[in-house]
Amino acid sequence: MASNGNNSERVNPVLRISQMDALELNKALEQLVWSQFSSCFHGFKPGLLAHIEPEVKAFLCLFLWRFTIYSKNATVGQTILNIQYKNDLSQTQKYQPLSKHQKLWYLICTVGGRWLEERCYDLFSSRQLESFCRIKHFINFVAGLLKLCGLLNFLIFLQKGKFATLTERILGIRSVFCRPQNVRQIGFEYMNRELLWHGFAEFLIYLLPLINMQKLKLKISSWSLPIAVFSSSENTLAAHCKECSVCGEWPTMPHTIGCSHVFCYYCIKSNCLFDMYFTCPKCGTEVYNLQPLKYKIEMTEVHTL
Numbered sequence: 414m415a416s417n418g419n420n421s422e423r424v425n426p427v428l429r430i431s432q433m434d435a436l437e438l439n440k441a442l443e444q445l446v447w448s449q450f451s452s453c454f455h456g457f458k459p460g461l462l463a464h465i466e467p468e469v470k471a472f473l474c475l476f477l478w479r480f481t482i483y484s485k486n487a488t489v490g491q492t493i494l495n496i497q498y499k500n501d502l503s504q505t506q507k508y509q510p511l512s513k514h515q516k517l518w519y520l521i522c523t524v525g526g527r528w529l530e531e532r533c534y535d536l537f538s539s540r541q542l543e544s545f546c547r548i549k550h551f552i553n554f555v556a557g558l559l560k561l562c563g564l565l566n567f568l569i570f571l572q573k574g575k576f577a578t579l580t581e582r583i584l585g586i587r588s589v590f591c592r593p594q595n596v597r598q599i600g601f602e603y604m605n606r607e608l609l610w611h612g613f614a615e616f617l618i619y620l621l622p623l624i625n626m627q628k629l630k631l632k633i634s635s636w637s638l639p640i641a642v643f644s645s646s647e648n649t650l651a652a653h654c655k656e657c658s659v660c661g662e663w664p665t666m667p668h669t670i671g672c673s674h675v676f677c678y679y680c681i682k683s684n685c686l687f688d689m690y691f692t693c694p695k696c697g698t699e700v701y702n703l704q705p706l707k708y709k710i711e712m713t714e715v716h717t718l
Contacts, residue, residue, distance in 0.1 A: 427588045430495050435588070438490025446473055450678040471528040478520050486510050487591075495591050502585040515584050521712070522580045530556055658695050659684065667706040672698035675706055 427523060433466045447470060454461055481488050487497035503509040511519075512624050533552050559579070576582035657664045659680040666678035674695050684691045685700055 426498055427590060429574050429577075431496060435488060435490035435494050435496055436577060438493060439488050442489050443474065443477070446477070461702060466527050467531040469526050474524040474527075475520070482511070482519055483516050491588065496588050497591050499589045500585070501587045503525050508589065511586055515586055518584055519580060519586070522583070543651075584671045660692060664706075668703055670698060670703055670704055671701040672696050676706075
């Protein structure tokens with residue numbers, strides 16, 4: 414083993430948070446394995462695994478124990494965090510792997526104890542005999558006592574930083590680093606880009622409703638189209654009364670806004686109600702006064718368009 418020459422925790426102490434993180438990673442892995450395994454039976458009859466669920470979970474945990482604690486002296490969470498178990502019963506200061514008895518008792522205390530609790534609860538929950546009720550009360554008492562001891566062990570662990578679980582304290586196994594820790598270089602470039610983009614997106618979400626997109630569109634279109642110079646004569650105004658400056662059709666109830674262009678009444682009125690600063694899309698003149706067109710255009714002129 415690569416860690417046989419490492420010193421004990423006095424040289425390389427394991428932080429409490431690292432040991433707690435390893436336990437949480439182990440729980441997450443067990444839930445992930447169970448969810449992946451149970452998803453294979455979604456096409457079968459519902460409740461197929463309900464009767465043998467404790468046994469199936471125990472088998473999966475046994476499989477994980479075989480390739481983690483038994484072969485590597487570390488759980489999956491500990492392996493990720495560069496931690497492994499050390500035989501704390503040995504008097505030497507150098508690393509000593511777990512003995513076979515410690516590994517077997519670890520399996521019995523973790524996997525076997527959990528299976529016994531779940532299976533006994535299923536067996537005695539539906540029995541009404543007095544003997545079964547006594548056994549059930551005894552099992553509940555033992556489970557409560559173990560939980561109380563686990564709480565006391567956790568309080569001691571917070572003070573001294575050794576033996577995160579009651580099983581570790583009973584078996585005399587403790588967490589140590591596999592190899593010396595190096596300073597971890599963390600790059601924040603990706604995080605900075607994400608924060609910058611989210612801030613910019615929130616700014617756009619706040620800013621876009623304040624922008625009058627229709628007025629901006631009409632303003633850009635007025636710049637792109639050439640602006641002609643019209644005379645103030647009645648003939649010039651009559652020549653531009655054949656097309657609405659908004660919809661481009663023959664003007665219905667033609668009205669003017671003070672420039673030489675004509676609009677349908679409904680086109681200019683709806684735009685003015687939507688935008689109080691509406692301007693002519695052809696010449697950019699603001700709406701000073703909306704008046705009906707005084708010039709009469711014969712309907713025969715439609716055919717000349």
